[in-house]
Amino acid sequence: MAFPDIVPQLKAQMPELRGRLLANQPLSTVSWFRTGGPAQAFFMPADEADLSYFLKNLPADIPLTVIGASSNLIIRDGGVPGVVVRLGRGFNEVKIEDGYKVRAGTAMLDVMVARAAQPAGVAGLAFLSGIPGSIGGALRMNGGAYGGETKDILIEARGADRAGNVRTYTNADMGYSYRHSSVADDVIFTEALFQGREGDPEAIAAEMAEIKRKREASQPRTKTCGSTFKNPPGQKAWQLIDAAGCRGLTVGGAQVSDLHCNFLLNLGDATAKDIETLGETVRERVKANSGVELEWEIKRIGVPA
Ligand SMILES: Cc1cc2nc3c(=O)[nH]c(=O)nc-3n(C[C@H](O)[C@H](O)[C@H](O)COP(=O)(O)OP(=O)(O)OC[C@H]3O[C@@H](n4cnc5c(N)ncnc54)[C@H](O)[C@@H]3O)c2cc1C
Numbered sequence: 001m002a003f004p005d006i007v008p009q010l011k012a013q014m015p016e017l018r019g020r021l022l023a024n025q026p027l028s029t030v031s032w033f034r035t036g037g038p039a040q041a042f043f044m045p046a047d048e049a050d051l052s053y054f055l056k057n058l059p060a061d062i063p064l065t066v067i068g069a070s071s072n073l074i075i076r077d078g079g080v081p082g083v084v085v086r087l088g089r090g091f092n093e094v095k096i097e098d099g100y101k102v103r104a105g106t107a108m109l110d111v112m113v114a115r116a117a118q119p120a121g122v123a124g125l126a127f128l129s130g131i132p133g134s135i136g137g138a139l140r141m142n143g144g145a146y147g148g149e150t151k152d153i154l155i156e157a158r159g160a161d162r163a164g165n166v167r168t169y170t171n172a173d174m175g176y177s178y179r180h181s182s183v184a185d186d187v188i189f190t191e192a193l194f195q196g197r198e199g200d201p202e203a204i205a206a207e208m209a210e211i212k213r214k215r216e217a218s219q220p221r222t223k224t225c226g227s228t229f230k231n232p233p234g235q236k237a238w239q240l241i242d243a244a245g246c247r248g249l250t251v252g253g254a255q256v257s258d259l260h261c262n263f264l265l266n267l268g269d270a271t272a273k274d275i276e277t278l279g280e281t282v283r284e285r286v287k288a289n290s291g292v293e294l295e296w297e298i299k300r301i302g303v304p305a
Pocket residue numbers: 032065066067068069070071072073087106130131132133134135136137138139140141142143144145146187188189190219220221224225226227299
């Protein structure tokens with residue numbers, strides 16, 4: 001399927017745009033689930049000023065969605081109407097600063113930031129090596145693993161709002177809770193400043209190796225988006241899913257992982273609808289079995305086919 005092409009109209013309204021703006025760009029290639037339809041318009045800004053210019057000139061009635069590495073997204077089969085923004089070059093610098101601080105562009109993968117901090121002897125960021133997304137996704141999701149969470153290390157983030165105004169968000173402004181930030185959904189984060197602490201490079205490397213070992217032993221890594229549902233307070237989502245008899249359950253080409261039953265897998269030819277239907281089936285069964293309503297951790301964007 002294809003959306004009407006809005007790119008010529010947008011380009012005419014933004015003569016000074018420097019980034020790449022493409023019509024009907026497939027998103028299944030970027031999605032970790034390898035499913036989903038196209039972006040009506042796909043924008044990769046050249047830098048923060050270009051992003052701000054784009055947002056200032058984007059008509060208010062055109063929907064706006066930002067994606068990172070798509071490791072926490074079901075992109076629906078009908079694609080995403082409006083503009084999908086993805087940050088790339090221009091947002092992927094990482095710098096170690098005085099006082100064990102790390103400044104990172106939001107297109108940087110979490111693991112690359114952890115890898116930059118390690119030889120510099122900056123401890124406290126190793127947990128990022130276990131999260132396969134980008135810094136933008138970590139800021140939005142309050143990504144966390146193995147005892148660390150983004151909120152524990154964030155000093156401040158920069159972000160552009162829907163009107164193109166760029167400002168700094170302090171840690172408190174981010175309104176963090178478990179896998180959630182209360183900053184408006186249409187704010188696009190461009191940079192993060194993290195506070196680490198003094199550490200021994202070898203000890204940090206050993207910590208990262210241990211995280212890698214544990215993840216490889218316990219998690220599937222392909223065509224999945226990791227944990228599907230948030231852990232309800234005091235409970236583990238995977239245990240509730242297991243108790244409801246959902247381990248290995250399939251819908252079309254989608255399956256509840258046998259290895260880690262809070263993970264959904266695309267076995268090869270799943271549609272986004274298969275994956276979302278499987279997730280909703282799991283929610284229903286868990287509700288019937290334990291009375292608990294699981295909340296999606298994975299974000300769903302776009303429209304059905
Ligand atoms: C195998 C596997 C294991 C995982 N393990 C973990 C884990 O241990 N802990 C954990 O927390 N997560 C885990 N995840 C989920 C995922 O990696 C995280 O949620 C990650 O932070 C998402 O980052 P992303 O760049 O892929 O974001 P996306 O999936 O692209 O987007 C997720 C959300 O972030 C928003 N977003 C992305 N970039 C920006 C930006 N620049 N500005 C504003 N909003 C933005 C999107 O709009 C969307 O709402 C795992 C995923 C996989 C596939």
